[in-house]
Amino acid sequence: MLQPTTLKFLVNLKKNNSKEWFDTNRKLYELAKVDFANLVESVIKQVEKKDTSIAGLTAKDCMFRINRDVRFSKNKEPYKTNFGASITAGGKKSILAGYYFHLEPGGKSFVGGGLYVAEPDKLKKIRQEIDYGWNEFSKTIQHKKFKEYYTDLDKSEGMSLVREPKGYEKDNPAIDYIKLKSWIALRPITDKQLTEKELVKIISSSFEALQPLLVFLNRGLSE
Numbered sequence: 001m002l003q004p005t006t007l008k009f010l011v012n013l014k015k016n017n018s019k020e021w022f023d024t025n026r027k028l029y030e031l032a033k034v035d036f037a038n039l040v041e042s043v044i045k046q047v048e049k050k051d052t053s054i055a056g057l058t059a060k061d062c063m064f065r066i067n068r069d070v071r072f073s074k075n076k077e078p079y080k081t082n083f084g085a086s087i088t089a090g091g092k093k094s095i096l097a098g099y100y101f102h103l104e105p106g107g108k109s110f111v112g113g114g115l116y117v118a119e120p121d122k123l124k125k126i127r128q129e130i131d132y133g134w135n136e137f138s139k140t141i142q143h144k145k146f147k148e149y150y151t152d153l154d155k156s157e158g159m160s161l162v163r164e165p166k167g168y169e170k171d172n173p174a175i176d177y178i179k180l181k182s183w184i185a186l187r188p189i190t191d192k193q194l195t196e197k198e199l200v201k202i203i204s205s206s207f208e209a210l211q212p213l214l215v216f217l218n219r220g221l222s223e
Contacts, residue, residue, distance in 0.1 A: 001199045002039055006032040007105040007191065014081040014106075022079060029066070036083045036103060037063060039200065044087060046204040047099070051211055053089040053218075054099075061091035082108070087207070089218075095122065097183070097217035099207045105191055111206045112150065114184035115217050122221060127165060127178045129220030134174040140212045141177075149209040150185035153177065183217060185210060 009032040013022070022029065037059035044062070048055040062085040070076045081104060088098025097115040102108075118126060130137050140146065141153060160179045164170055168178050177183070187206055193199060 001197050002103070002194050003032075003035050004195055006035045006103075007194060010081055010083070010103070011105050013079060017077040017079055017081065019078055033063075033066075033083070036085075040085045040087070040101070042200045043101070043203050043207070046200060047087065047207050050208060051214075054087055057087060057089075057091065059085070062087045064092060087113075095119075096221060097214045099210065099214075100184075101203055103194070105194070107188070107191060109189040109191070109194060110186045111189055111203050112184060112186035113207070113210055114153070114182065114213060115221075116182045116184055118182065123181065125223065126183060126217060126220045127168070129216070129223070130174050130177050131168070131172065133216070133220075137174065137177065137216060140216055143212065145209045146185075146213065149187050149206050152185070153180065154182070154184050154186055155180070183213075185213065 005028070009025070009028050012025070013029075040059040040062055044054060044057050044059070048057075064080075064084045064086070066080050066083070068075075068078060068080055070078065083103040085101050086092040086094075086098055087100070088094040089096050097113065099113040100111070100116075102110050115122070115126065155176070159182055160176075161181065164172070164175055164179055168175060172178060189199075189202065193202055196202075
């Protein structure tokens with residue numbers, strides 16, 4: 001579980017997103033950061049029991065900085081208003097598909113993962129893997145446990161190509177997934193759940209339901 005003070009810090013940061021306010025409240029930030037790191041460590045220890053690829057990771061390997069890169073952004077606010085952790089073999093900078101937890105009070109928290117915005121060569125590999133292994137891929141995303149947690153991969157606006165990629169036909173049974181630019185599944189986490197004792201279990205069980213998809217995607221990347 002997370003401490004209510006951690007959520008309160010992020011809520012207040014959203015209202016006061018400035019270096020002056022942050023510096024004044026830096027001690028509160030440090031406490032919130034430690035609280036989030038402890039949660040990430042607990043999740044890793046639970047998930048690595050069934051997914052040895054993440055064994056040995058620490059929270060530091062997975063957590064993203066709260067500072068925003070504003071150099072090329074119209075939004076000049078200096079800080080993110082969330083905590084995020086990519087629990088992936090090799091850490092947060094890994095090119096592999098992995099798990100992700102996003103903490104943002106106000107109904108914007110979620111758990112899930114997959115492969116997000118892959119580079120062209122990686123896109124080609126994954127599309128080919130889905131095409132060749134459609135039966136396996138279809139069974140993976142139709143599996144009862146996966147459907148219970150995620151329903152389907154994210155096909156929201158902007159997640160797919162308008163037309164099928166070169167070399168693929170419209171009538172390909174896998175075309176809706178071949179057209180995707182990212183292969184991710186997400187599940188919302190309520191603000192109430194964030195401070196419940198069952199939070200680690202909620203996150204880790206969500207990751208377990210996602211693991212077969214990650215295995216499929218990472219096999220495609222390695223070939």
